[in-house]
Amino acid sequence: MWLAPQLEQAAHTVRILLVEDDPDFAALVHLYVAGLAGRPVLSAAQTLGHALEALRAAAFDLVLTDLGLPDCSGLETLERIAAVTACPIIVLTAADEPGIRETALEAGAYEFLQKWDLDSAMLSRLVRLAAMQARTFRSLRQSEARFRGLTQLSSDWYWEQDSEFRLTFMSSHMGERTGLAAADYLGRRRWDLPALNLTRADWERHRAQLERREPFREFEMQRRSDDGGSVWLSISGEPVYDADGRFLGYRGVGRDITAQKRAQAALERFRTALDRSADMFFLVDMKENRVLDFNETASAALGYSREELTGMRSDLILAGRTLEEIRASHEELLRKRMQTGETMYRRKDGSTFPVEVRRTVLETADGGQILVINSRDLTERRIEEARKSAHLRYQQRIAAFGQSALACRDSQELAEVAAQQVLLAFGGDTVAYVERGPHPGQLAARALVGEAAGGQRTAECSIDPLTAASADDPISRVLETGTRFSADGRFMPFEWARRAAAAIVPVPGDSGERGALCAVSCIRSFGDEELNFLDAVAAVLSAGLKRLESEQRLAFLAQFDSLTGLPNRALLADRFAQMIEQTRRRGLILGVLFVDLDDFKAVNDTLGHAAGDELLREVARRLGETVRPGDTVARISGDEFALVLADLARQEDAALVAQKVVEQLASPFQVSGHEVLVTASVGIALYPADGHDAETLLGAADAAMYRAKQSGRNAFQFFTPEINQRTRARALLGAELRRALEREEFTLAYQPKYDLATLQPCGAEALLRWNHPERGLVPPSQFVHVLEESGLIVRVGEWLLRRACADVKACAAAGVRPVPVAVNLSARQFRSHDLGACIRGVIASEAIAPQLIELEITESHLMHDPVQATNVMRALRDEGIRITIDDFGTGYSSLAYLTRFPVAALKIDRSFVAGIGRETSDPAIVRTIIEMARTLGFTVIAEGVETQSQVAFLRRFGCHQAQGYFFARPMPIDQFIALIGSDTEPVSGKLRSA
Numbered sequence: 001m002w003l004a005p006q007l008e009q010a011a012h013t014v015r016i017l018l019v020e021d022d023p024d025f026a027a028l029v030h031l032y033v034a035g036l037a038g039r040p041v042l043s044a045a046q047t048l049g050h051a052l053e054a055l056r057a058a059a060f061d062l063v064l065t066d067l068g069l070p071d072c073s074g075l076e077t078l079e080r081i082a083a084v085t086a087c088p089i090i091v092l093t094a095a096d097e098p099g100i101r102e103t104a105l106e107a108g109a110y111e112f113l114q115k116w117d118l119d120s121a122m123l124s125r126l127v128r129l130a131a132m133q134a135r136t137f138r139s140l141r142q143s144e145a146r147f148r149g150l151t152q153l154s155s156d157w158y159w160e161q162d163s164e165f166r167l168t169f170m171s172s173h174m175g176e177r178t179g180l181a182a183a184d185y186l187g188r189r190r191w192d193l194p195a196l197n198l199t200r201a202d203w204e205r206h207r208a209q210l211e212r213r214e215p216f217r218e219f220e221m222q223r224r225s226d227d228g229g230s231v232w233l234s235i236s237g238e239p240v241y242d243a244d245g246r247f248l249g250y251r252g253v254g255r256d257i258t259a260q261k262r263a264q265a266a267l268e269r270f271r272t273a274l275d276r277s278a279d280m281f282f283l284v285d286m287k288e289n290r291v292l293d294f295n296e297t298a299s300a301a302l303g304y305s306r307e308e309l310t311g312m313r314s315d316l317i318l319a320g321r322t323l324e325e326i327r328a329s330h331e332e333l334l335r336k337r338m339q340t341g342e343t344m345y346r347r348k349d350g351s352t353f354p355v356e357v358r359r360t361v362l363e364t365a366d367g368g369q370i371l372v373i374n375s376r377d378l379t380e381r382r383i384e385e386a387r388k389s390a391h392l393r394y395q396q397r398i399a400a401f402g403q404s405a406l407a408c409r410d411s412q413e414l415a416e417v418a419a420q421q422v423l424l425a426f427g428g429d430t431v432a433y434v435e436r437g438p439h440p441g442q443l444a445a446r447a448l449v450g451e452a453a454g455g456q457r458t459a460e461c462s463i464d465p466l467t468a469a470s471a472d473d474p475i476s477r478v479l480e481t482g483t484r485f486s487a488d489g490r491f492m493p494f495e496w497a498r499r500a501a502a503a504i505v506p507v508p509g510d511s512g513e514r515g516a517l518c519a520v521s522c523i524r525s526f527g528d529e530e531l532n533f534l535d536a537v538a539a540v541l542s543a544g545l546k547r548l549e550s551e552q553r554l555a556f557l558a559q560f561d562s563l564t565g566l567p568n569r570a571l572l573a574d575r576f577a578q579m580i581e582q583t584r585r586r587g588l589i590l591g592v593l594f595v596d597l598d599d600f601k602a603v604n605d606t607l608g609h610a611a612g613d614e615l616l617r618e619v620a621r622r623l624g625e626t627v628r629p630g631d632t633v634a635r636i637s638g639d640e641f642a643l644v645l646a647d648l649a650r651q652e653d654a655a656l657v658a659q660k661v662v663e664q665l666a667s668p669f670q671v672s673g674h675e676v677l678v679t680a681s682v683g684i685a686l687y688p689a690d691g692h693d694a695e696t697l698l699g700a701a702d703a704a705m706y707r708a709k710q711s712g713r714n715a716f717q718f719f720t721p722e723i724n725q726r727t728r729a730r731a732l733l734g735a736e737l738r739r740a741l742e743r744e745e746f747t748l749a750y751q752p753k754y755d756l757a758t759l760q761p762c763g764a765e766a767l768l769r770w771n772h773p774e775r776g777l778v779p780p781s782q783f784v785h786v787l788e789e790s791g792l793i794v795r796v797g798e799w800l801l802r803r804a805c806a807d808v809k810a811c812a813a814a815g816v817r818p819v820p821v822a823v824n825l826s827a828r829q830f831r832s833h834d835l836g837a838c839i840r841g842v843i844a845s846e847a848i849a850p851q852l853i854e855l856e857i858t859e860s861h862l863m864h865d866p867v868q869a870t871n872v873m874r875a876l877r878d879e880g881i882r883i884t885i886d887d888f889g890t891g892y893s894s895l896a897y898l899t900r901f902p903v904a905a906l907k908i909d910r911s912f913v914a915g916i917g918r919e920t921s922d923p924a925i926v927r928t929i930i931e932m933a934r935t936l937g938f939t940v941i942a943e944g945v946e947t948q949s950q951v952a953f954l955r956r957f958g959c960h961q962a963q964g965y966f967f968a969r970p971m972p973i974d975q976f977i978a979l980i981g982s983d984t985e986p987v988s989g990k991l992r993s994a
Contacts, residue, residue: 014040014131015058019051019065019081020092025115029064032120033127040127048072048080055084062130063089067104075107082108086137088130092118161237161250165189165210168249178233178256179225190221196230197222213239213247220257232261271295284371286330286361289314289323292370301377303348319344319352330371333359342378354378387529390425394533397425401537405544414548415447418541422519423449425533429524430496433507433541434475435515443475443493446515478504479513484535486526492518501525505534508542517541561635563613564620572634572642576694579632579646580687590687591645591654594701595623595661598679598713600639603671611672618671619678622664626657642698651686651718658682658716666714679714681705690719734790736772737783741796745771748803749970750821752979753941753963756955761980765822765856765963766804767970768796793826798838805846805853807973812848816981822854822884830857831868836875843879850880856907858886870900877902884941889929899936905961906933910944913964917949930957 016033020026026044033042043060045051048071055063063085067077081089088110093100101112111126157171166189170182185193191203198206198221209216215238225231237252274281280298284291291312299309302317315323321343333339339359344352358374401421408414415433422431430450437444473493474485485504492498497518503526506513517538519526556562559571567575576592583590597619604612616639623633623641632644645657665680683705691697700719708717740746750764770778787793804821812818829835843850855876857869873883882904889909908929915922926942933940942954945964954962968979 014038014061014127016040016042016062016064016127016130017051017054017060018042018044019046019048019063019069019077020044021046021066021068021070025092029118029123032118032123035120036124036127038127038131046070048077051081052084055081059087060085061087061133062126063087064092064126065089067091067093067095075103078104078107078109088133090126156253156255159235159237159252159254160240161190163247163249165207165250174254178223178231178258179227180223180231181226190235193223195221195223210250215239222261230258231256232258278376280355280373280375280377282371282373282375283362284314284373286369286371289326291317298375301347301353302345308348317345319346333371334361334369337361345375354382390529394425394529394536397421398533398536398540402540405540405547408544409548411545411548412446414541414544416449418517418537418544419447419449422517422534422537426519426521426524426530429519429521430499431520432494432497432518433515434518436479445494448496474502474504475516475518478506478516482506482508482513484531486531492520496520503530503534505531505538507538507545510546514542514545564617564635566620566624566641567632567634569634569636572632572636572644573694575632575634576644576697579644580692580694583646583687586647588646589648589651589653590697591648591651591657592685592687592697592701593643593645593654593658593661593716594636594683594685594698594705595641595643595665596681596705596709597639597665598681598709600678603676603678607672607674607676611674611676615669615671615676615678618669619665623661626660626664636698642701648686651689654684654686655716655718658684662714662716681708681713682716683708683719684716685719730786730789733783733786734792737770737787737790737792737796740770740772741792741799745773746796746799747771748800748807748973750807750973750976751963751970752968752976753822753961754967756951756959756962761819762961763820763822763854764976765824766800766807768800769970788826788828791828793828794832797826797829798842801839801853802842802846805842805848808848808852809846810973811977811980814977814981816977818849818852819980820852820854820882822856824856824886827858830872835872836879839876839881840879843881851882854882854884854904856884856886866900870902873902877904884939889925903938905939905941907941907943908959910964913942913944913950913954914946916953917947923953926953927957930954930959934958 018026018029020029026046030042030044033040043054043058045054046069048069051063051065054060063081065077065081067074069077072080078089078091089108091104091109091112092115093112094115096114104112113122157174158169159167159171159174160169162168166187167185168187170185172182174180174182191207195203206216206219215236217236219235219237221233221235223231223233234255234257235252236254237250240248240251242248275296277295277297280301281295282291282298283293291309291314294309299306302309304312313323314326315321318326329339337360340357342354342356345355346352354377355375356378360372362370362372364370398421401418404417404421405414408417419431419433423429430448432445432449433447434443434445436442473491474487475493477483478485484506485502487502488500492502497520499520500522501524502518502520504516504518507515507517509515517534519530519534559568560566561568579590600612600615603615616635619639619641620633620635623643627633627643627645630646632642632646634642634644636642643657643661645654648654661682662680665678669676669678683701683703685691685697685700685704687697690700704717704719708715711717747769749767749769751767752761753763753765754760755762768780768784770780770783772778784793787796801823804823808818808821825835832838839853839855843853857873876883883902884905884907885901885903886907887909888906889912906929908926912922912926912929916926917923930940939961940959942950942959942962943964945951945954945962945966947966950964951962951966971979
C-alpha cells in the first residue's frame, strides 16, 4: 500500500524474548543474535513469571522458549505464553519425547526445534521471519486503527456474525451512537430481540436471505431503547468466506437513521396535513410556468391525476388567462413579494369555479424562483353567501307580507298580496294561490301573478278560470296529503304552470288544507330554502285568512245566533226599529210573536244537550217556514224566539200566524233517532196598540206568552191591559223581594209536629214569612212563586236554612230538649249541583248535629228526574240528614222508585187529611198510605190536621206524627222554645174534654 510521506515510519528493530533457565544455552543464543544483521534486540527471562511480566510490559516480535522452566513445564508453558501474545513462538527443547512436536504445534507453537539444531543460520532465518510477520501485524493494526478511526468519525459501526448468524463483534462506539448496549446483542441472532417495525414474516424473509448467503443493503430495524424511546437502525452486510471457500459468517456496518426517520415522519405528516387541507397548494416554476408539485386537494378539485397535473402549464388551470398575462402578473409579484386576490380555475371537464389565491415567491439554492400558491375554493362560500342573501330577502318579504296582511280586509286581496311577495322574493317567476273549485275534480287559481299570467291577469284581480284537474296532479296531491312538493312542473294541471320547475306548499285551514301556494320557473330550481320560505308565506297567509274568517265570524256572532243562524236580540232590535218606522209611515199594523217551548228542559235532561240543540235548530227551521220573506224570525235566548210580522192589515192576521206556529211546532220532531213531542206558548203584541218601541212590544208579547202558559200551554194569547197590570205587579214584587232579602224582612215561623202516640211535641216545620214594612205580614202563597221565577229562591232558601240552624242552636242554649226542625227545599234548590256542599257548610258553620235538620222535598220534584234525585238524597243521607217526601200522594210516585229513594218519612198531603170523616175515598187513601209507609219502614206524618176525628182516625191506623191547627198554629221561635219546655199537656186535655 502506498502511504503518504508523513505517514511512513522508520525500519522496525526486531525484538526477541528468550525464555531459558540454562545460562550456557542463553549465552550461546546471545552470541548468535549479536552476529545477526539489523541488530535485533534480545531480552531474556529465566522463569515463566518473568516472561509473562515482560510480555505484558512490552511488545515482542519473536519468543524463543524452553518448555521446562523452574516454575512451569511442558505444554502448559506454551499455552500460558500464547495466551498473552500474538507473535510467533519457537519452542527450543532438549527433550526428545515422541509426538511432542505435533502436540506443541497444535497448542500454538510456530516452530519446534531441538536445541542442538539451533545455529546462527537457523536463528537468522527465524529473525527474518519474525521481522516479516511483525511488519505484517503492524500493517494490519494500522489498517484496523484507520478503519476504527473512520468508523468513529462516521455514524457507522462495524459488526460481525458467525456462520450461525450470531453477532460476534460490534464496534465499541455503537452504544455511543445509538444508546443501545452492544452486550445485549453479542452472542445473539439479530431476530432474537424484537423490532417494533418488523413482523415474524419480515424476519423470516431476512433469515432466508442470509441462508442463501446473499448480501443485503439498508435493512431497517426499530429497536426499543433503554430510556423508553426507540432507535432506527439501518444494517448492511455481506457474507465472509475463508481461503478454502468455507462460509464463516457475515460482516458489515450499521448506521443510526433515527434522525432521518424522524425528519421523514415529520415530512410525511406535513405532506399529509397539506393533502388533508381544504385549501389547494401549488409549487410552480416561474420560469417555465409549469406545476412542480401540489397537494391532493388540488388534484381532486381540478379532477386531474398526479401524473396529469405534474408539469402542466399554468394557463391550462387559470381560466381566461394567457401565458403573457401570467408572466406580467409574475413581474408585479416579484416587486411586491406577496399577492392576494380572486380568480377562476378550470377543471379537467372544462367547468370553472372561483378561488381565493395567495401567492408568494420562494428563492431556491441555485438562484431559481418557485411560485408558492395557496388557493381556496370559494364555491361553497358563494353558495352560502347567495343562500344568506336569499334568506335575508325572504325574511324581508315575509315581514313585508305580515305588515300588509294586517291591512287586508278581503281574502282575495290577501291572496294577491301573498303571491306578489313571493314573486318579488323569487323574481322572474310565476306565483299563484290555488284552491279547490266549486265542483269535484276542479282547481281554481284565486290569485295569479308573474310573467306566465299573460292575459289572465288584471290589475285588480288575477284569477285563473276553473280548470279541471285529475286527482294525481301535484297540486291536488298537496291538498290531499298536506305535504309540500318540489319537482318537474310539466305535470301541473294549469297550462301556465307547466314550466321547468315547480314548488307547491299547502296553506293550512281549520280542517285540512284550504289551498296551496304555487311557484313555477323555467330559469331556476327550488330547494329546501325556497320551500321553507313558501311555507312561511303560507303560514302567514293561513293566519291572515283565519283572521278574516274570525272577524267575519265575530261579526256574524255579534248579530246572529251561532246555533240556529237566526238574528239574535241585537240584530232583532235593529231590524225591529226599522220595521216600526216603515210601519208607521205606511199606517199599517206590525205584530210581534214571542214563542216559548213548553217543557224544553225535559228534552235536555232525557236526551242530552246535543239533542236539545238539534231540536232548537229544527224549531228555527219550522218557524222560518211559517213567515213571509219580509218578516223576521230571531232567537231571543234559550228556547225563546221572536217573530216580527210586517205590514199586517188586521189584528187577526197575527192570530193566524200564531196558530200556524202552534200547529207547526206541535208536530213530532225526529231528534237523535227519537220522536219528540213539544208544544209552544205564544204571546202576541201589536204596534201601535201595545207599544211604540221594540223593547215595549217584546215585553208585552213576553207577558202575553206567560199568560198563555198559565192558561194551559200549547196556545197563543194577545196582550191585554190586565196582563200588563199583572206583569207590572209581578215585576214590582220581584224588586221588593230582592230588597226584602237585603233588608232582612224575612222571618221564620215554626209549626210544631206532635207524636200521635204520646201527644207531645216532637219537632217543627220552619215556615217562611215576609214582614212587609207597609203591607204587614204577606202570606207565602203571594210571593213564593215569584221567588221561584226570579231565582231568588236559592238565596232565600240558603238564608232560611242558616236561620233555622241558628234557632235550633238557640233551643239548645235555652236548655230545652232538642227536637228536629224540617226545612222545605224548592225545585230550583234541589237541582243545584252544590246543594250538598251548601247544606254541609251551613250546618258546620252553626255547629249543630245534622240529625236536628230535616229536609222536605215535594213528591213532584223527585219524580221530575228520579235518578238525579236519588243521588242527591243519598249524599244528604250520608251526612246524617233525614229526608221527608212532602205532599205525598199528589205526584204519582212510582212504587219502584219509592223503595229506592233514601227517605226517612212520608208526609200525607193536607188534601187527603181534610177528607177524613167524609164519604169520600180520602180516608181509604190515607189508610193505604199509612200501611204502605209502615211496611216500608218510613215514618208517617199527617199535615193540615184540624179536627179531633182526624186525630182519632190517624191514631187508630198507626200514623206516627201530625201537625195542624188542631195542635198549634205556626209561632215565633221564642214561643216554640216555651212550648217545648212546658210541662202542661194541652193536647191531651183537649182530647179528654172532647
